Amino acid sequence: MTETLGIAGSGVIATGLAACAARTGGHVLWARSEDSADRARVVIAKVCERLGDSHVAANVQVTTDLAEMSHASFLVEAIAEDLALKSEILGRLGKLARTDAVITSTTSSLCIESLAAASGRPECFSGLHVFNPVPKMRLVEVAFPAKATTDTRRRVHELCIALDKEAVETPAVPGFVVNGLLFPFLFNAVEYLDRTGLAPETIDACMQLGAGHPMGPITLLDYIGLDVCVAIGDALGLEVPHRLRSLVVEGATGKKARRGLYPAAHYST
Incomplete structure (x- = not known):
């Protein structure tokens, strides 16, 4: 995979996505606290072991420093389904992201246009709704704001292929399909x-x-x-x-x- 993921979050979706990506190279996962970071490391290791690739868990760097995400080419916000919380994190990611980075949210129900605006980078934004349990569920609903570029759309679809997922582009409406x-x-x-x-x-x-x-x-x-x-x-x-x-x-x-x-x-x- 050509993309380097930076995943903001430490819950089941974030850790499941990190475990799926671990076999493709080095990636970063951000957690809010050291306790959350420790739990995330344990979960990622267990999921990788169940997938038969226990050694690849080391490919995911777990950090509590959001600035570590600045090196990633593909940022994924995967925190609680709360518009205010997601908007705050997306705004921070938008400010620290590389100029060529794609920014996404794993939202399952919130307005894509609102989240894209919060990131400050609507041209390189996408909804990336993965399903739990991430390693088993192949569907990813992808939805784009009106300003998303052709290159952004291409890279999102290519990421899904690299993760062995089936991307289905849906209307950018809350809840998708x-x-x-x-x-x-x-x-x-x-x-x-x-x-x-x-x-x-x-x-x-x-x-x-x-x-x-x-x-x-x-x-x-x-x-x-x-x-x-x-x-x-x-x-x-x-x-x-x-x-x-x-x-x-x-x-x-x-x-x-x-x-x-x-x-x-x-x-x-």
Whole structure:
């Protein structure tokens, strides 16, 4: 791969992307704190090991100094799905980036034009929506602001090929294709759960066995994280089920908290 990645973030998307890129050469991942950096190193090493390339984890430099990103040719913002936070980081990246660098965001629901403007470099900006778990999911939704150059578009598509991903260019609208269609369905499943009193397992089994879904909607919501789902729903202007907001307030955010729409007992085994 000809690009050198600089990834801003230390969560599952950032570390998954870093692990996928590790086999292609040297890259940089930025974390906000030393604790986050330590956790990111552990996760990247584990993912690389699962991919059968444990030795390549050393190709990813994990740092807490954002200035280390200035050498990268391709910058990826991959922090929490919050417009203010993303805009702040993108603005900093735009100021330190090489003049020839492409700047991207892994947003799944926010306005591409707004993020591009925040970077100060809309001509070299792109949405780069990768899916979790990054090593397994081949789809990348790419979306461009109106000012994006032909060269920017080419390099984004070439990066996806180098990472063995399938890039699909989508309209630059919040939610793109997948989340724009998926979240109304997921929220409807929660409302159906409340309306009928069915067990989560029953709804999931029906959609898996009857509709061929690899994962039922209730399990998927817990897997994504209910806090993330609420944020995405708000960004898309959807009516978020009250039950989801209440669970998030309680700290029951799904699988990562070991309780969510499924009770704690479900995650105790």
